[in-house]
Amino acid sequence: MASSSFSGTANSIFSPNTLLKFRLPPSTLHFQPLYAAPHEPSATASPPQHSGRNTSRYSPQSRPRRNNKPDYKKTTTTIQKEAKPLTVSLISADDVNLMTLCNEGKFEEVIQYVTQGVGADFRVFEALLSYCTKLASLDVGEKVHELLIRSPWSNNVELNGRLVEMYVKSGSMRNARKVFDKMREKKLELWHLMISGYAESGDGESGLHLFEHMRKLRVLELNGDTFSAVLSACASKGAVKQGFVYFELMKNEYGIVPEIEHYLGIIDVLGKSGHLNEALEFVEDMPIEPTKEVWQSIINFARIHGDIELEDRAEELLIRLDSSRNMADKPLAPFQKRHSQFNMLEGKDRVNEFKSTIQHRADAYEKLKGLSGQMRDAGYVPDTRYVLHDIDEAAKEQALMYHSERLAIAYGLISTPARTTLRIIKNLRICGDCHNAIKIMSKIVGRELIVRDNKRFHHFRDGKCSCNDYW
Numbered sequence: 001m002a003s004s005s006f007s008g009t010a011n012s013i014f015s016p017n018t019l020l021k022f023r024l025p026p027s028t029l030h031f032q033p034l035y036a037a038p039h040e041p042s043a044t045a046s047p048p049q050h051s052g053r054n055t056s057r058y059s060p061q062s063r064p065r066r067n068n069k070p071d072y073k074k075t076t077t078t079i080q081k082e083a084k085p086l087t088v089s090l091i092s093a094d095d096v097n098l099m100t101l102c103n104e105g106k107f108e109e110v111i112q113y114v115t116q117g118v119g120a121d122f123r124v125f126e127a128l129l130s131y132c133t134k135l136a137s138l139d140v141g142e143k144v145h146e147l148l149i150r151s152p153w154s155n156n157v158e159l160n161g162r163l164v165e166m167y168v169k170s171g172s173m174r175n176a177r178k179v180f181d182k183m184r185e186k187k188l189e190l191w192h193l194m195i196s197g198y199a200e201s202g203d204g205e206s207g208l209h210l211f212e213h214m215r216k217l218r219v220l221e222l223n224g225d226t227f228s229a230v231l232s233a234c235a236s237k238g239a240v241k242q243g244f245v246y247f248e249l250m251k252n253e254y255g256i257v258p259e260i261e262h263y264l265g266i267i268d269v270l271g272k273s274g275h276l277n278e279a280l281e282f283v284e285d286m287p288i289e290p291t292k293e294v295w296q297s298i299i300n301f302a303r304i305h306g307d308i309e310l311e312d313r314a315e316e317l318l319i320r321l322d323s324s325r326n327m328a329d330k331p332l333a334p335f336q337k338r339h340s341q342f343n344m345l346e347g348k349d350r351v352n353e354f355k356s357t358i359q360h361r362a363d364a365y366e367k368l369k370g371l372s373g374q375m376r377d378a379g380y381v382p383d384t385r386y387v388l389h390d391i392d393e394a395a396k397e398q399a400l401m402y403h404s405e406r407l408a409i410a411y412g413l414i415s416t417p418a419r420t421t422l423r424i425i426k427n428l429r430i431c432g433d434c435h436n437a438i439k440i441m442s443k444i445v446g447r448e449l450i451v452r453d454n455k456r457f458h459h460f461r462d463g464k465c466s467c468n469d470y471w
Helices: 072-082 098-103 107-115 122-135 138-149 157-169 173-182 188-200 204-217 224-237 240-252 260-272 276-284 292-304 308-321 327-335 362-377 393-401 404-415 432-445
Strands: 006-012 342-347 350-355 422-426 449-452 457-461
Touching: 098 107, 098 122, 107 122, 107 138, 122 138, 122 157, 138 157, 138 173, 157 173, 157 188, 173 188, 188 204, 188 224, 204 224, 224 240, 224 260, 240 260, 260 276, 260 292, 276 292, 292 308, 362 404, 362 432, 393 432, 404 422, 404 432, 432 449, 432 457
Parallel strands: 422 449
Antiparallel strands: 006 350, 342 350, 342 422, 449 457
């Protein structure tokens, strides 16, 4: 749910209000008479036949005569018409073309119509789930899931697979696993998606458990993509020994020839665990020529762990492969596109967008000012290396404080109930200073802060992040 400048407007995902069409038959448009027999005859009964004498003190004949006395038979006819049940019908599929609305991008309207009872076919649910996956909005995705459960397509294998993908992309592995476990058929790609999803969410151990369960079933033929996902889970868990075991298992038991992505997987396993020398030795012993991606990975891990000598060496080797790389941009390379960044804070039924080129709301600024003192008391020290502009230190610290993801979190804190989880979506990689700041913020405010950048999910809880500070 988050970003760098608040646009001032919020895009409504869907409205909780539902609209019904009421069709009233003309015969029901009558007024009740001023008086009638208390014991009114039923709508199907004929008018009672009276003998010459009155036996009921309440009969119309016993009442005083008036010039405007209603005719009893006419009154009975009126009651018959009013007793006819009111016809209330929901909007039918003939009234609206859901697929046309999907093609026009009007997914919020489609969700409203389906909520009101308009029947949706396979293509409509496919389009809705694709929309939710792209939006990465858990609230909207859960709404579509509810609609799918109530539809004839609730057990469709392909739609449930897309539902799993939507939950994984939204960072809700618990919901993804519930749907995954209930599926009667699971394609190999879906297993890969779940294992990778656990790795991206910082729960590599669950990913490895799922892989072992997959092996025991022996119903699917494992391939190179399987072990790419497994190695990412090992890196997430920091399981160096297991990473090499699975790497050898891939070659010896399954006969899969390692490709560059598998070597990168081992480098990630070693790099995230801080074994930089072993990572460099592994690269030098590789039976294939290292690529730009290999040396860039070494550079990133050397920078994270503060090994300047290894970083410079890897930079030199990278320049030999990519002469267009500018050494002068080395410290700032990950953040060159900051001017175009945006963040989104997902709230109930809406998404607030924050952009660095638009002024934020004053209340978000004030909330951040209030938190800044608490953050410093808790040990936060601004890392001004992440500021691009040539300004003094005080201005750099000020610029860091108002990074878009922090403003999005601040706005979420003042606009949602206490202890509510905040979900922030970034289009760029989170900077190191914001990563440290949000860890401290999560401890101060006592909330889970979930940030999805262009690399992975970061689940900040009680001063810690699920990525273990390597992302």
